[in-house]
Amino acid sequence: MLGIVIGIASVITIISLGKGVEKATLKNLQASNSGKQSTVVEYYADDLNAAESGFNESDLSLLNSAGASFGLAEAHIINDDNGTVDVQASLNGSEQNVTVKLLKRSSSEQEISAGHNISQNNITFADPVALISKKLAASIYIQPNRALDTAVIVNGISYHVIGVFENADDFHDIMIPKKVYKKSNISNVGNKLKLVFNRGENVSKQTKKIVSLLNKQGSHHLQGSYEHIEMGQILKGIGSVINSLTYFISAIAGISLFIAGIGVMNMMYISVSERTREIGIRLAIGATPKNILFQFLLEAVLLTGIGGLIGFGIGGGLAWLISLFLPFRAVIGVGSFLLAFCVSTFVGILFGILPAKNAANKNLIDILR
Known part of the structure; x- marks a missing residue:
């Protein structure tokens, strides 16, 4: 026994x-601490050049007016990126996996150890310039200042290295203008819409209704389509x-x-x-x-x-x-x-x-x- x-x-x-x-x-993946569940709706443009948008305030107004019938607690727009990307870059003939920070404005606040910062003019005119971290420069060129006036290739675009920045943290290896990066990464995916439902709602069923409504009355329904990932199947897996x-x-x-x-x-x-x-x-x-x-x-x-x-x-x-x-x-x-x-x-x-x-x-x- x-x-x-x-x-x-x-x-x-x-x-x-x-x-x-x-x-x-499963609870952590599908619900918040309050028990509210969320899902994400994505916009796919028919034209690559129209992918910068997808959702705007008119879409939020449309959903807010009908939110009660969908059991919707709130809805808000998510940008298509958080300002950083992980890519493979080529420096001095060496392939490196790096984290790139995409700049929307001048990097004047960044501490520079060699060269100079990316200016607002560089951002405005989408100049292919870059800053690399002192740590990365030392690992590739031994002496960080030797990295100046070299080239770093990211997604087929060659960026002119104009400065080496101090490693205040280990989160970023390279900084480049966001406009330049976007030109080399054309996509038909627009921004996203996060939907938060009240506790106990059938998220899959209600999300399908909202997607159907957006495809009929959404701000960009004539230029593309709205889709969502079926979280139920993912969670089941x-x-x-x-x-x-x-x-x-x-x-x-x-x-x-x-x-x-x-x-x-x-x-x-x-x-x-x-x-x-x-x-x-x-x-x-x-x-x-x-x-x-x-x-x-x-x-x-x-x-x-x-x-x-x-x-x-x-x-x-x-x-x-x-x-x-x-x-x-x-x-x-x-x-x-x-x-x-x-x-x-x-x-x-x-x-x-x-x-x-x-x-x-x-x-x-x-x-x-």
């Missing part, structure tokens, strides 16, 4: 923690991956159940051999081989079943205790209880059937001798 208890407890602990991870992960990993690890832990089952079978064989006289007496007073079979099989199932129930209690308690030190709580449901009960019962039947058959096949004459 101890082997069954340990095996079931291990499996229940892992499954309970895995379910807790799944619940916490994430949940499936977490479940698969949980059950895989549980299966490994469940190997101990196989070992415990062999122990149960050996114990039952010993019990049958030690209770030969009992079997003989029962046969002599009218018991059938089937009665003997069910007696020993029931004993094996009771042994493993009780062990499974004890293991479920220990496993659930252990998972709860462990989760106190984790950022999520273990989930112990009816499914875990049924799993513990069914698996332990199956182990009892599987490994108890042979000893039970051995007991049922004993010959009364041989026993009396």
Whole structure:
């Protein structure tokens, strides 16, 4: 029974923690702390040159006027980038993975160790100039000032290095005008619209209605189309991956159940051999081989079943205790209880059937001798 208890407890602990991870992960992905859920609608222009827009204040007004019918709590426009991009750049014949800061205005506030800053004129006239960090310049050119008047190639555009800036932080390696970068990265993707729904709303259904409304009355519906990512399918996929990993690890832990089952079978064989006289007496007073079979099989199932129930209690308690030190709580449901009960019962039947058959096949004459 101890082997069954340990095996079931291990499996229940892992499954309970895995379910807790799944619940916490999906909750964090689809809802805010207040329980409100959000989704994002994107705009795709038919013409590449029209991709700078997509949503404006008229779209917000349209949604606000009909927000109640969609269960919409709020909506706001998201810019297409946050001012930085991670790209591959070529410096002095060397390919480097770098973080580029896209400048909308002069970098006059940036501390320069060699050369000079990017001016507002450079920004206005979209001059292909660049600043590189002192750290990056030292790694490529040994002496940072040697980087001046060299070229750095980003997405096929050659930028003239006019300055080396001090590394106040490690977030940026290169700075270039945003206008120049945008010219080399033409896209038909406009800005985005984030929708936040009230708690309990069917986000997928309501988002489809909003997208349909925008495609009919949106500010740019004649120049492109509005689409959204179906988060429900993505979340379902994430949940499936977490479940698969949980059950895989549980299966490994469940190997101990196989070992415990062999122990149960050996114990039952010993019990049958030690209770030969009992079997003989029962046969002599009218018991059938089937009665003997069910007696020993029931004993094996009771042994493993009780062990499974004890293991479920220990496993659930252990998972709860462990989760106190984790950022999520273990989930112990009816499914875990049924799993513990069914698996332990199956182990009892599987490994108890042979000893039970051995007991049922004993010959009364041989026993009396």
